[in-house]
Amino acid sequence: MTEIIKTSGGLVTLRTTRREDAERLRAMRIEALALHPTAFSSSPEEAATEDWAARAADGCGDGLTAIFVVDAAEELVAMTGILLSAKPKFPHSAFIWGVYTRPTWRGRGLSERLVNTAVGWAASKGRTIVRLGVCAQNAAAVRTYVRCGFRVYGVERASAVVDGMEYDELLMDRRMGGVTR
Ligand SMILES: CC(C)(COP(=O)(O)OP(=O)(O)OC[C@H]1O[C@@H](n2cnc3c(N)ncnc32)[C@H](O)[C@@H]1OP(=O)(O)O)[C@@H](O)C(=O)NCCC(=O)NCCS
Structure with a gap:
């Protein structure tokens, strides 16, 4: 899928990945993990050795x-x-x-848009629940997920240890297709 969206930074394209994205995807993922070690469970070293050509190709959503x-x-x-x-x-x-x-693109609602698009894709495949985990201290991310309709259903205590500090993870889900708890 491809969608042109208007942002304060100009027109951008929201789309699924293809094999040619491999190196740009790898670079963005390594940047994310390096800048925000408590936000993700993987390390930059792990991301560096992943097969991003395969991941980018599989990311097409087929x-x-x-x-x-x-x-x-x-x-x-x-x-x-x-x-x-x-x-x-x-x-x-x-x-x-x-x-x-990426830092200079924050605050323009891009994550909200991407998360909602991902949820819509899952719904189009017949899925009725989407889950995610988020560091309990990551207020900006939690607010984004709440805006996307996610609710906290649990806490994984001491989910990760970063630089000797334990971090809890909030478990969040969103039900779709008229299913209610
Ligand atoms: C959390 C994150 C994904 C949000 O992405 P985004 O595209 O900026 O999302 P939004 O535009 O909806 O903005 C999110 C919040 O950041 C605020 N914000 C605005 N400008 C910002 C800026 N320059 N830098 C950081 N946050 C900014 C927004 O106002 C919004 O706050 P609000 O919830 O109080 O309204 C992004 O900050 C990020 O990548 N963080 C680091 C990685 C991370 O934590 N990922 C989530 C892992 S679970």
Whole structure:
């Protein structure tokens, strides 16, 4: 999918990834992990060795995964990944990962747009619940997810240790398709 959107930084394209995005995607992901170590569970070293050509190609959304990016022509400036569970007993669920907007592009609603697009994609595949985890101290991200209709359903205490400090993770979900708790 491809959608042109108007931002205060000009026209940008929201789309799924393709193989040619591999190196730009890798660079954006490494930047995210390096700048925000408490926001993500992976390390920059892990991201550096991943097969980004395969990930970018799979991100097209034809299978169980999609990676949505905002492409500002010269560079990719934001991303959101989503994975549909392949397990027979979880035909209803999806998981969002890797939500990131580059610092100079923040505050323009790009994440909200990307997350809502990812949720819509999961719904179009018949999924009725989308889950994600977010560091309990990451107020900007939590507010973004709440704006996208997510609610906290639990807390994973001491989910990660970064520089000797323990961080709790809020578990959030969004139900779709008229399903209510
Ligand atoms: C959290 C994050 C994804 C939000 O992305 P975004 O595209 O800026 O989202 P929004 O435009 O909806 O803005 C989010 C908030 O940041 C505020 N903001 C505005 N300008 C900003 C700026 N220059 N820098 C940082 N935040 C800014 C917005 O006003 C908004 O605050 P509000 O919720 O009180 O209204 C982004 O800040 C980010 O990438 N953070 C680091 C990585 C991260 O935490 N990822 C989430 C992992 S779970």
